[in-house]
Amino acid sequence: xxAQSTQSxxxxxAGAAAAETFTDLTHGAEITVPLNRLxxxxxxxxxxxxSAAALEALAASIKAKGVLQPPVVEVERDGxxxxxxxxxxxxxxxxxxxxxxxxxxxxxxxxxxVRVIVDADNDAHEISLDENITREAMxxxxxxxxxxxxxxxxxxxxxxxxxxxxxxxxxVRQRLRLGAAAPELMAAYRDGALALDQLTAFCVSEDxxxxxxxxxxxxxxAPAYTIRRAMTEAKVSAGDRRAVFVGVEAYETxxxxxxxxxFTEDGGGWLEDPALLDRLVSEKLAALAEDVRVREGWKWxxxxxxxxxxxALARVYPVETxxxxxxxxxxxxxxxxxxxxxxDTDAAETLPPEVDARLEEIDRALQAFxxxxxxxxxxxxxxxxxxxxxxxxxxxxxxxxVKAEDAVAPEPPPWAGDDADEDAAASSxxxxxxxxxxxxxxxxxxxxVMDLTAHRTMGLRDxxxxxxxVALAVMVHAIALQVFYPxxxxxxxxxxxxxxxxxxxxxxGVSDGQDGRRVADRLEAxxxxxxxxxxxxxxxxxxxxxxxxxxxxxVCTGVGLYAVRDxxxxxxxxxxxxxxxxxxxxxxxxxxxxxxxxxxFSRVSxxxxxxxxxxxxxxxxxxxIAGMKKADMAEAAExxxxxRGWLPPVLRTQPVEAASGREGRAVAGDAAAPPDDDAxxxxxx
Numbered sequence: 016x017x018a019q020s021t022q023s024x025x026x027x028x029a030g031a032a033a034a035e036t037f038t039d040l041t042h043g044a045e046i047t048v049p050l051n052r053l054x055x056x057x058x059x060x061x062x063x064x065x066s067a068a069a070l071e072a073l074a075a076s077i078k079a080k081g082v083l084q085p086p087v088v089e090v091e092r093d094g095x096x097x098x099x100x101x102x103x104x105x106x107x108x109x110x111x112x113x114x115x116x117x118x119x120x121x122x123x124x125x126x127x128x129v130r131v132i133v134d135a136d137n138d139a140h141e142i143s144l145d146e147n148i149t150r151e152a153m154x155x156x157x158x159x160x161x162x163x164x165x166x167x168x169x170x171x172x173x174x175x176x177x178x179x180x181x182x183x184x185x186x187v188r189q190r191l192r193l194g195a196a197a198p199e200l201m202a203a204y205r206d207g208a209l210a211l212d213q214l215t216a217f218c219v220s221e222d223x224x225x226x227x228x229x230x231x232x233x234x235x236x237a238p239a240y241t242i243r244r245a246m247t248e249a250k251v252s253a254g255d256r257r258a259v260f261v262g263v264e265a266y267e268t269x270x271x272x273x274x275x276x277x278f279t280e281d282g283g284g285w286l287e288d289p290a291l292l293d294r295l296v297s298e299k300l301a302a303l304a305e306d307v308r309v310r311e312g313w314k315w316x317x318x319x320x321x322x323x324x325x326x327a328l329a330r331v332y333p334v335e336t337x338x339x340x341x342x343x344x345x346x347x348x349x350x351x352x353x354x355x356x357x358x359d360t361d362a363a364e365t366l367p368p369e370v371d372a373r374l375e376e377i378d379r380a381l382q383a384f385x386x387x388x389x390x391x392x393x394x395x396x397x398x399x400x401x402x403x404x405x406x407x408x409x410x411x412x413x414x415x416x417v418k419a420e421d422a423v424a425p426e427p428p429p430w431a432g433d434d435a436d437e438d439a440a441a442s443s444x445x446x447x448x449x450x451x452x453x454x455x456x457x458x459x460x461x462x463x464v465m466d467l468t469a470h471r472t473m474g475l476r477d478x479x480x481x482x483x484x485v486a487l488a489v490m491v492h493a494i495a496l497q498v499f500y501p502x503x504x505x506x507x508x509x510x511x512x513x514x515x516x517x518x519x520x521x522x523x524g525v526s527d528g529q530d531g532r533r534v535a536d537r538l539e540a541x542x543x544x545x546x547x548x549x550x551x552x553x554x555x556x557x558x559x560x561x562x563x564x565x566x567x568x569x570v571c572t573g574v575g576l577y578a579v580r581d582x583x584x585x586x587x588x589x590x591x592x593x594x595x596x597x598x599x600x601x602x603x604x605x606x607x608x609x610x611x612x613x614x615x616f617s618r619v620s621x622x623x624x625x626x627x628x629x630x631x632x633x634x635x636x637x638x639x640i641a642g643m644k645k646a647d648m649a650e651a652a653e654x655x656x657x658x659r660g661w662l663p664p665v666l667r668t669q670p671v672e673a674a675s676g677r678e679g680r681a682v683a684g685d686a687a688a689p690p691d692d693d694a695x696x697x698x699x700x
């Protein structure tokens with residue numbers, strides 16, 4: 016007898032046994048079937064596969080509690096109508112998939128027994144459809160309270176509940192927080208008077224008394240952000256610059272409590288003790304100030320509140336470090352070797368170990384020489400450092416600041432004694448015979464001196480006009496005196512006056528923005544290259560190359576610009592030229608300024624807010640917020656316009672084409688062509 020014939024007889028016997036078994040099954044019979052004999056039914060009405068999250072939840076539930084609802088099956092038959100020994104799952108395919116997931120994870124065996132109910136009468140497709148549409152999920156409020164009950168009555172933690180229901184611990188924490196809402200809020204949510212986002216806003220805090228107060232204050236129709244703001248109005252956001260600077264961990268270590276927001280993606284929250292936070296900020300700034308004072312040898316170091324305090328002080332700058340010939344040669348050799356190694360290995364994806372080690376060695380050797388520019392010891396002895404907390408929570412160290420009592424007057428200029436000498440000469444001439452002055456020449460008259468120096472001035476004008484390099488140096492010298500040496504602008508024969516107006520008082524924080532920092536960095540870089548004594552400035556500028564002079568000219572010119580529209584200082588011609596200049600340099604303010612509730616929307620009318628939202632987002636969104644109160648509308652507008660680059664008209668730059676057309680009209684007949692005053696209306700604040 017062959018093995019094939021033996022196998023055929025065995026299969027036939029199994030089929031006969033199966034047929035006899037299936038013949039005994041009746042409609043509604045409950046039987047236990049091995050998992051590996053359950054198959055997906057081709058007549059299942061659901062065509063979209065179950066989501067991974069749904070299967071995870073089912074698998075977790077089955078692992079913890081077993082299959083709570085037996086799947087409904089029908090007997091699988093072959094082409095001749097004979098049972099095959101398998102069952103088609105008509106209702107409960109998700110449970111079968113979850114069990115198969117547990118098999119892959121070695122949690123159950125392939126032959127795991129599954130309790131099922133046989134349906135031999137109904138149409139499989141119809142009952143599958145019935146199962147999916149004639150049911151209603153429980154209300155979320157019931158789910159929230161049920162999770163809360165598990166935590167209270169069974170002492171399950173979020174991790175345990177999550178494991179039993181296939182959701183993350185964070186989701187469980189959210190549901191537990193919602194389940195702890197005040198009964199009035201939960202009732203309103205069940206009745207549809209509150210939306211889920213409103214409920215989550217109330218549940219930022221578990222304080223039910225506070226929830227009731229805010230509900231009475233805002234009513235059931237307030238938007239979620241208004242509710243959240245009211246719930247946290249006495250607290251400090253975790254994104255506040257003070258919180259970023261101190262750090263949440265340090266705040267908590269000091270005994271501060273944090274109200275966590277479980278319903279935002281960043282998991283932020285609010286610090287509940289502003290007084291403690293302010294104390295920690297002051298202490299940390301003071302510690303940083305003392306550290307930099309001792310470590311760097313300054314006369315003083317202290318915390319400042321804003322850049323206006325910095326602007327009120329004089330400043331000294333670093334000077335070039337004096338090197339010996341041997342040091343300079345060694346630095347040049349090391350720098351050359353460093354550049355050569357980098358150039359030779361530029362194409363390599365990774366540096367050879369020996370090259371990497373040598374580069375680090377050269378870097379350490381160069382650092383040992385100290386900075387190329389540094390503050391002189393005598394400058395540190397009379398200057399100090401101000402520590403500022405930036406808008407981003409980062410610390411700014413403003414070094415080289417000099418208080419009025421520590422300022423050193425420059426040496427008298429060579430011409431300071433001219434008047435005294437002339438007076439002395441006049442006195443000697445008047446002394447008479449006893450004074451022996453009868454032989455001394457009389458001083459030149461003022462009128463003659465003016466006549467002679469007028470000729471000399473004309474000679475200077477002619478000579479400077481003939482030498483463009485010297486003319487550039489004269490121009491730069493004149494404005495650099497006024498920018499870097501306040502009070503010494505008169506130390507130049509060039510009749511040029513430049514005023515540097517402090518903008519911080521007009522727009523607090525403008526110096527701390529990215530534009531303000533770049534301006535300050537350029538000034539500091541040039542300040543380090545210029546002498547401390549204004550008398551020495553010409554000696555530094557005269558031999559300087561044209562490119563450097565032009566760069567310094569640009570820095571000084573830029574800081575002297577003033578295009579502020581002040582209703583008490585109307586300068587239509589200057590403002591018109593400022594518009595032309597903005598177009599010429601392609602000024603784009605969208606990267607440096609954004610419309611916020613505090614900085615813009617709360618300071619303009621509701622009509623302006625709606626106009627901005629309509630322009631940036633659309634009329635539909637503007638209509639949604641049209642009925643809000645001013646503060647709520649400002650908050651909503653900030654969120655809607657975030658990241659869209661919208662600018663109010665006063666900050667926009669006209670394209671080149673428009674500017675060219677305007678200039679053409681001006682040439683045609685518009686003499687001054689000032690900007691229309693009504694184009695940039697001042698907002699009533």
